[in-house]
Amino acid sequence: MAEIKIKNVAKSFGSFQALKSIALNIADQEFMVLLGASGCGKTTLLRIIAGLEVMDSGEVWIGDRRVDHLPPRDRGIAMVFQNYAIFPHLTVFNNIGFGLKMSKLPEVEIKRRVEQNAELMHIEHLLSRYSGELSGGQRQRVAVARALAMQPEVILMDEPLSNLDALLRLEMRAELKGVLAESKTTAIYVTHDQVEAMSLADRISVMDRGEIVQAVSPTEVYRNPQTRFVASFIGNPPMNFLSAKQTSKGQWQVANQAFQGPQTQDKELVFAIRPEDLKPASSGLEAKVKIVEPLGPHLLVTCDVQGDLFRAVLDIDLTVASGDRLMLAPMQDRIRWFHPNTDKSVRV
Amino acid sequence: MTAITQKNTFKQGRFLFGASIFLLCAWVLGPLYLLLVNTLSSPEVVNSFPKSLIPEFDFESLMFFAHFQGMLAALKNSVLVAGLTMILAIAIGAPAGYALSRFDFAGKELFRVMILLTRAFPLPLLALPLAVLFIRTGLDDTVFGLSLIHTTLALPFAVLITFSLFSGIPTELEEAAWTLGCTRYQAFAYVVFPLIVPGITASAIFAFVISWNEVFAAAVLTIENRTLTAFLLQNLDTSPLHLKFAGGFILVVPALIFIFAVRKYLFAMWGIANR
Numbered sequence: 001m002a003e004i005k006i007k008n009v010a011k012s013f014g015s016f017q018a019l020k021s022i023a024l025n026i027a028d029q030e031f032m033v034l035l036g037a038s039g040c041g042k043t044t045l046l047r048i049i050a051g052l053e054v055m056d057s058g059e060v061w062i063g064d065r066r067v068d069h070l071p072p073r074d075r076g077i078a079m080v081f082q083n084y085a086i087f088p089h090l091t092v093f094n095n096i097g098f099g100l101k102m103s104k105l106p107e108v109e110i111k112r113r114v115e116q117n118a119e120l121m122h123i124e125h126l127l128s129r130y131s132g133e134l135s136g137g138q139r140q141r142v143a144v145a146r147a148l149a150m151q152p153e154v155i156l157m158d159e160p161l162s163n164l165d166a167l168l169r170l171e172m173r174a175e176l177k178g179v180l181a182e183s184k185t186t187a188i189y190v191t192h193d194q195v196e197a198m199s200l201a202d203r204i205s206v207m208d209r210g211e212i213v214q215a216v217s218p219t220e221v222y223r224n225p226q227t228r229f230v231a232s233f234i235g236n237p238p239m240n241f242l243s244a245k246q247t248s249k250g251q252w253q254v255a256n257q258a259f260q261g262p263q264t265q266d267k268e269l270v271f272a273i274r275p276e277d278l279k280p281a282s283s284g285l286e287a288k289v290k291i292v293e294p295l296g297p298h299l300l301v302t303c304d305v306q307g308d309l310f311r312a313v314l315d316i317d318l319t320v321a322s323g324d325r326l327m328l329a330p331m332q333d334r335i336r337w338f339h340p341n342t343d344k345s346v347r348v
Numbered sequence: 349m350t351a352i353t354q355k356n357t358f359k360q361g362r363f364l365f366g367a368s369i370f371l372l373c374a375w376v377l378g379p380l381y382l383l384l385v386n387t388l389s390s391p392e393v394v395n396s397f398p399k400s401l402i403p404e405f406d407f408e409s410l411m412f413f414a415h416f417q418g419m420l421a422a423l424k425n426s427v428l429v430a431g432l433t434m435i436l437a438i439a440i441g442a443p444a445g446y447a448l449s450r451f452d453f454a455g456k457e458l459f460r461v462m463i464l465l466t467r468a469f470p471l472p473l474l475a476l477p478l479a480v481l482f483i484r485t486g487l488d489d490t491v492f493g494l495s496l497i498h499t500t501l502a503l504p505f506a507v508l509i510t511f512s513l514f515s516g517i518p519t520e521l522e523e524a525a526w527t528l529g530c531t532r533y534q535a536f537a538y539v540v541f542p543l544i545v546p547g548i549t550a551s552a553i554f555a556f557v558i559s560w561n562e563v564f565a566a567a568v569l570t571i572e573n574r575t576l577t578a579f580l581l582q583n584l585d586t587s588p589l590h591l592k593f594a595g596g597f598i599l600v601v602p603a604l605i606f607i608f609a610v611r612k613y614l615f616a617m618w619g620i621a622n623r
Contacts, residue, residue, distance in 0.1 A: 052523050072526040085524035089542045098538075099528030150528065 002063035002076065002153040002186055003028045004049065009058030011044055018044045020210040022058070026203075031180060031187045032215075035197040036207035037233070042190045043158055045207075049188065050079050050156050062154055073102075078147035080157040084139040086131035092118070092142050093127040099150045117145040120179060137168045144176065148183055155180065157189045161196065173199055194234050198222070206230045224336070228270065228343040231336065237275050237300060237311045242285075243340070244271040255285050255306045259330075262337050262348045269346060270338040275300070276313040277334035280320075284329035287312070289322055301326070383600065386593035394590040409594035422579035425491060426560060429575055432495035433502055433559035434552045440499070441506025441555075442548060448507070449514035463504045471501075475568045482569055489571050497565045502555035509554065509613065513547040514540070550613030557603045 004026040011019040019041045026032045034042040047053035049060055051072035060068040067075045078099070087095050093114055094101075100110045118124040121141040131139055140160060147155050160176075161169045177200055180187050191197055197204050198218040205215040206229075214226040225231035231239045244252040244261065245268055252261040254271045261269065276298075278284075287303035287310055294300075299314045303326065312328055320326060337346040386394050387410065388403035413419055447453070448460065478497065479488065487493030517540055525535035566578035574582065580595045587595070 050523075050527060052526070071531070072523075073529045073531070077527060079524065079527040081520045081524060083518065083520055085518065085520035087521060087524075087539055089539075098525070102529035102534070146528070 003030075004154060004186060004188070005059070005061035006045075006049070007059040007061070009045070009048060009055050009060065011041075011048060011053065011055045017210050019048075019055070022210075022212055024205060024212060024215060026186060026188065029184050029186055031177075031189065031200060031202045033197040033201035033204045034188065034190045034207055035192070035194060035204050035233075037192060040207040041210040042192075042207045046156050046158055046188060046190045049154075050077055051075050052079075076153035078150040078152035078155050080140075080143045080147050080155070080160045082159045082162060084131075084136075084143045084163075086134075086139050086142050086146075088131050090130070091127065092123060092129050092131075092134070095131070095142055096127075096146045096149050098146065103150075113149050113151075114145075117149045120148065120182075121145040121175075136164055137172065140164060140172060144179070148179070148185075152185060154186045154188065155183075157187065159191055160189075162191070162193070169196075176200070194236065198234075206233060208233075223334075224345070226345050228272070228338045231272055231338070231345075235274060237313065239272050239274050239336075240308075240310050241338070242271045242305060242308055242310070244269045244337070255308075257283075257285055259335065260332065260348075261335070262346045264346060266339065266346075268340055270340050272336040272338060273330040273334060275311040277331045278312040278314070278328040279331070280314060280318060281327050281329035284327040285310070287326045287328050289320055289324045289326055292320055292322060303328075380600070380604075383593060383597050386590065387597040389590070391588065391590040394593060395588075409590045410598070412591060413594060413598060416583075418574075418579060422574050422576045425570075425573050426576035428491045429495045429498060429566075430556045430559040432491065433498040434556040436495060436499040437502040437506040437555035438510075438548060438552050441503050441551070442510045444507045445510025445512075446514050448511045450519065463507050466500065466504050471564050475565065478565075479568055488569055489573050491573060494566060494569055494573075494575065495559065497569065498559035498562055499555075501562060501565075502558040505558065506551050506555055509551040510544070510548065513544045513551070513613075517543050547613050550610035553606045553610045554613075557606045560606075561599075561603055 004024075006022055006024040006026075009019055009022045010017075022041075022045060024032075034045060036042045044053060048055045048068075049062075051067070051070060055068065058068070059066055062076055072079075086092075087098065090098065096114045096117055097110045100113055105113075114127070115124065118127055121144055123138060123141045123145060126134065126138060126142075131142070134142065140163075143160070161172055164172060173196060189197075189200060201218050203215055204218055204221050206213045206221060208227075208229050214221055214230050216224075221230060222234055225234060225239075228241070232241070242254050244254045244259070246261075246264075246266065247253050247258070250261060250263040252259045252269065252271065259271065261271075285305050287301075287305050289301055289303045291302040292299060293302070294316060297316060299316050299318055299320070301312045301314055301320060303310050303312065305328075310328075312326075314320070337348065338344065339346050385399070385401060385403045388405050388407070389400070390404065390406040390408060393400060393404065393406075394409075444463075448456065482488035482493050487496070521539050521543075522535045525539045526532070530538060561577065563577040563581055566575045567581055570578055577599060580599060584592045584595045
């Protein structure tokens, strides 16, 4: 129930620059996902907001309070850890009530809030158990209930689903989304899983080497990636890239095909298209089919376009075999262009 | 064919395994059993030959010690010194163990080696300068002085055991406690401490046993206020055989019981996970 402002936060571990002057505003009740590969600084940023890591410079504001000098307990945050961090010597009830007890709430209120949150996470039948007697999914539920019971202004989650198996992860993901929307809490969620990020986020901050590359809505980050890194990181199978040469103003040649593109001074750009934005046609990019993988609803076709790896997601009913030649026509409005040196997106 | 060979190899392995265990047990338990038999036998039987392997439950030798002059005072000294050693070793060792496990500081690796190095100096080498120092400072022949020496002996183990205990507790538990409203001290008191109490107890008992068993420093540094080991060493030298057995028995048994009680935590010291 508070907005978060992060101003010029930097952090180094020895000579390694984990965060390079991060600036980010998160709106009240927004669900912000920090997405990036391991080592990109996303967890470090989360821990700095939590107060578990000391930053080198910058400011962190939660609501209208500057909190970067405060210990974790005075920041109005609650955190869900990757390995759950359930206290093994306490029952589930006392785990969920731990923070409430520390803030000296009356017993009746503690009991009410513990039961309410246990019910919310469907663990009301486990209240007298110890963490050793719980499954991974149940522990995760306890961890979320414990955080929510604090009624924090901000809830921070560090890859909370990464230790669960695939099916459970899917189930918890949907549940988490519902529960957090209900709680009206601002949420920051760290993950390296782009599907998780897309499904949960109001906004995704894609991080790369200690910097936030792009912070926009999931659809926007998917449709209009700002850099080639974001384009290749988001989407599975990843976006295709081919080199393009400008033949005349706004006319680009890609693998012997002419395309309309940006009117720039550059001689060369990178042409990018998502695998699902390709259709087999009578004319288009000439592709030599190498591998055909039927994936149920679609056919994933891996091909070779003038020596470059190229993937297309096509209709399952298409008859195509390895060695075939396909003409793949990109949807004109889905084509994206990147600068070969800066890797930045170039608008048409 | 392979199945049979495998079965044979398996059998041989089992045999070797069993034999090794038997030998190790015999190595440890044999002498202990003989000690027990001779302690619980009358003086005549102890001095006769061949010896019986069955104790006759004669408590005469043990009863002798119950009335032996100075025995109770020595026992009291031993318990006091060992108790004080236990408290000092944990009070100094546990914070060091915590620091080693939780913080990165310059010279950490060197510090760990140094801890072990303290055990590299033979006590007899240090005994003379220590004795002189103790006499000068008035620490000689006191319970406190001796427990200081025993603390230095027990400290490396206390540090290593507690280091391994603290390392076994995920940092996230403490961090979770901080985010849930705890100060650093509260997190330690409500989360870390309850989890390490059993291990700390074990480590304390180990320190107790080290002090209880230590005889050299005790013999050199005390005259009037002898501990049990020093007292018995002094007196048993000139005692008949059956009393030597009984005296040895009195010394060994408490240490054995203590160590047996805390065995699983001592494995922790060598990095074997404690369950």
